[in-house]
Amino acid sequence: MLAGGALLAAGGLSATRALGAAPGSERAVLASALRLEQEAVLAYDSAVRAGELGRLTDSAELFAEHERRHAEALSLALRQLGAEPPSAPRRVEEVRGLAQALRGGAKRTARFLIGLEERSLRTYYRAQGTLRSPAPLATSAGIMANEAQHLALLRRSVGQNPSPVAFVTGRG
Amino acid sequence: MPDVDPRTRRELLALTGLTATAGGTLLFAGCGGEEERAEGRPDPKATPQRDRAILNGALTLENTAVAAYSAVLPLLRGENRRLALQFLDQEREHGRALAGAVRGLGGEPNRPKPDAEYHAAFPRMSDEADALRFATDLENVAISAYVEGVPKLSDAELRQSTAAILANEAEHVTLLLAARHPGRPRAAVPEPFVTGRAAA
Numbered sequence: 543m544l545a546g547g548a549l550l551a552a553g554g555l556s557a558t559r560a561l562g563a564a565p566g567s568e569r570a571v572l573a574s575a576l577r578l579e580q581e582a583v584l585a586y587d588s589a590v591r592a593g594e595l596g597r598l599t600d601s602a603e604l605f606a607e608h609e610r611r612h613a614e615a616l617s618l619a620l621r622q623l624g625a626e627p628p629s630a631p632r633r634v635e636e637v638r639g640l641a642q643a644l645r646g647g648a649k650r651t652a653r654f655l656i657g658l659e660e661r662s663l664r665t666y667y668r669a670q671g672t673l674r675s676p677a678p679l680a681t682s683a684g685i686m687a688n689e690a691q692h693l694a695l696l697r698r699s700v701g702q703n704p705s706p707v708a709f710v711t712g713r714g
Numbered sequence: 715m716p717d718v719d720p721r722t723r724r725e726l727l728a729l730t731g732l733t734a735t736a737g738g739t740l741l742f743a744g745c746g747g748e749e750e751r752a753e754g755r756p757d758p759k760a761t762p763q764r765d766r767a768i769l770n771g772a773l774t775l776e777n778t779a780v781a782a783y784s785a786v787l788p789l790l791r792g793e794n795r796r797l798a799l800q801f802l803d804q805e806r807e808h809g810r811a812l813a814g815a816v817r818g819l820g821g822e823p824n825r826p827k828p829d830a831e832y833h834a835a836f837p838r839m840s841d842e843a844d845a846l847r848f849a850t851d852l853e854n855v856a857i858s859a860y861v862e863g864v865p866k867l868s869d870a871e872l873r874q875s876t877a878a879i880l881a882n883e884a885e886h887v888t889l890l891l892a893a894r895h896p897g898r899p900r901a902a903v904p905e906p907f908v909t910g911r912a913a914a
Contacts, residue, residue, distance in 0.1 A: 601899040608906035615907070663881065670877040671870040679865035683877050687857065687884035687908035694885040695892065695902065704889055705797075708804035709811075710881035711874075 569625045571665065571672045572616055575682070578662045579613040580630035581637045582606075585658055588634050594648045598699050602655075605692050612685045619678050652700050659693040662686075663712030722851045725835040729827065730774045730855070761868055766819040768863045769812050772876065774824045775856045776809035781832035782852050786845035794842060794893050798849070801886050808879050815872065846894050853887040857910030884908050 586606035589595055595602050617627040634640045643654030666686035673679045690710045698704040783802035790798050813823035839845050860880040867873045887910075888902050895901035905911075 597897075601903075604899050604903060608903070611906040667874055667878060670864070670873040676865045679873065680861065681907065683861055683864045683880060684907035684909060686877055687861075687881050688903070688906055690881035690884045691888040691903045691908065694888050695899065698889075698892075703800075705800065705804070705882065705885040708807035708882055709875065709878035710885065711878050 567672050568674065568678065569620060569623050571669045572620050572623070572678065573625065573628060575662070575665045575669060575685075576613055576616040576620065577628055578658070578665055579609050579616060580628070581640075582609040582655075582658055582662065583613060584631050584634065584637055585640050585655060588640065588644055589651050589655065592644050592651070594644070594651060596648050598648065598652060598696075601692075601695055601699075605655075608688055608692070612688070615681055615685070619681065649700055652696055656693060656696045656700070656702075659689050659696060660712040662689045663693065663710060665712075667711045722837050722848060723855065725837070726778065726852060726855050729778050729832065729835050730771070730859075762819055765867050765869055765872060766816055766821040768867060769815050769819070769872070769876070770821060770824050772860065772863060772879070773809055773812040773816060775859060776805050776812060777824065777826040778832065779805040779852060779856060780809060781826065781829065782836065782849065785833065785836055786839065786849055789839055789842050789845040791842065794846065797889055797893070801849075804882055804886075808882070811875070811879075815875075843894070846890055850887060850890045850894065853883050853890060854910040856883050857887060857908060859910075861909055880908075 583606055586602045586609060590599055590602050590606065593599075613630070620627045631637055634644065639654060639657075643651045663686060666682050666689065669682045670679065670686075673682060693710075694704040697706075780802060783798050783805060787795065787798055787802070816823040837844070837848055839848055857880065860876060860883065864873055864876045864880060867876060891904070892899075892902040
């Protein structure tokens, strides 16, 4: 997989062009994305409940709502492909690193959420290469863009450049 | 796209060659409007020729964005100016990458229009609020076109790269909205599925 602009700059064509992916691969990438959305819902909800986020609280509440909507859409897409969506985690211990982040205060929690959003972005970037039907591709692109928006505001909240790269893949 | 200033939208469509459907969707020229709903199947209309048309349409948008950010810079100060300079560089990067991809597909990249043509089409702006509003409108037009165009690309890696550009434009619009509506995250990130059609 080439990073952002490298392929465009080279004008290259992939070996997978127009071949698409096996339905099993589509289900796998959608299931991965859904699991991350479910973890994000739990993480944002837990961060809000912990009451340590300060000025980020309103954003976290909003982002939790967004992640819930994403999870619903992905669950529906998975069912349409004949797969059963994974069950959502219910305890902070089920999300690696979340409990420690919550104990570490606002900044550490924000950094954890940044990491989670970056993982989501990487998954949706991969999904654009794996999915082949237009409707899931469009949904995935719209969600990926939304995660980038979350990431921009989270980065700014911890003093980072909110939009550091021109090609957002979750690795920048 | 009812929330973008109608005159700005009209002028941007004329500049970029985008087509608006009755539902408000923006389409790159030659990319077709019919939505393919078959689950698990690629869009049968996706071809390298259509890829080239979509990428060249995106390049025209990026050329317009470069002209637009150049035009708004004199009206911006402080953090807003710093952000706009960064966005300008990023739009240039998108443009270079898209031009390379069009060439790679055997096409001739669309060239930027003369500055005078852009300036004649851009709205009259007198202060920072006007500049931020115009930049927001422009980014929403671009996002709307990318959201429609990305799934129509036949090449998997081109889809990934253009989705990475879309995500960057989404960051831009959120930071512009945050500048216009400080302390209001719902105004800065108005929709869970980014379409470019939300209230500006």
